[in-house]
Amino acid sequence: MSLDRILQATVKAGGHEVRLVPGRRIVILTPAGEREVQGPAQTPAAIDDLIAPPLTADARRALADGRAEWAVEVPGVGAVRARVDRRPDGTVASLAVGQAPAGRPAGSAAEIEELFRAMVEMKASDLHLSVGSLHTSSAPSTVDRIIDQFPADHAKAVDKAGLLSMFKKAGIDTSWVPAEAAPGT
Structure with a gap:
């Protein structure tokens, strides 16, 4: 086949x-x-x-x-x-x-954009390193965004049970910074 x-x-x-x-x-x-x-x-x-x-x-x-x-x-x-x-x-x-459009650069980590992908990543992270990205400005907003992807009745359970902290062992934050400051900044 x-x-x-x-x-x-x-x-x-x-x-x-x-x-x-x-x-x-x-x-x-x-x-x-x-x-x-x-x-x-x-x-x-x-x-x-x-x-x-x-x-x-x-x-x-x-x-x-x-x-x-x-x-x-x-x-x-x-x-x-x-x-x-x-x-x-x-x-x-x-x-x-259906996880990413064709033509996306090889080697790029897809942003975790939907509920199902978030659930898969959380389950997978229990067994091995799981890499994805969320475009947020801080760690608390990242956690909020993950919780917000769940339906209201599930979001409360995820937050209350501390499931995120149970699965997440480490997080890496990266930020884009200019190579040199623009005049007047």
Whole structure:
């Protein structure tokens, strides 16, 4: 089965992400949770064969160094953001449907813009480093923005239970500063 067909089946099943991990069947993530696709466990070679066709030239070069991120348009699916890591046990790939427009620079971290993505990132951060960005002016406004993405009945529970502090181990704040001050400032 081609990657395009896997992604089309994912969308048809209401899924939003496909995960390819050596030793596991293809996994589709839906709002209801993970669902393994019928078929054999994926081998490193099978994963490499699946991800090879949509690789851009820049992503191919980046993947040679161990990690690539790129976006493509897939017929019947739309924009797909791909993140691929080379590991000693094989290639691991995550393909998110509708997460970023195609043509976005490879290697850029997508802004966490919607509720579902925030929930996925919070859950993922419990297991591994999770990188994303929120365009806010301070740490408190970042926390407020995350909480504000949840429906009112969920937002109170997230804030009250301290779920953000439970999942978040560190935050990095970056700011753009001018190379030199303009006259009169």
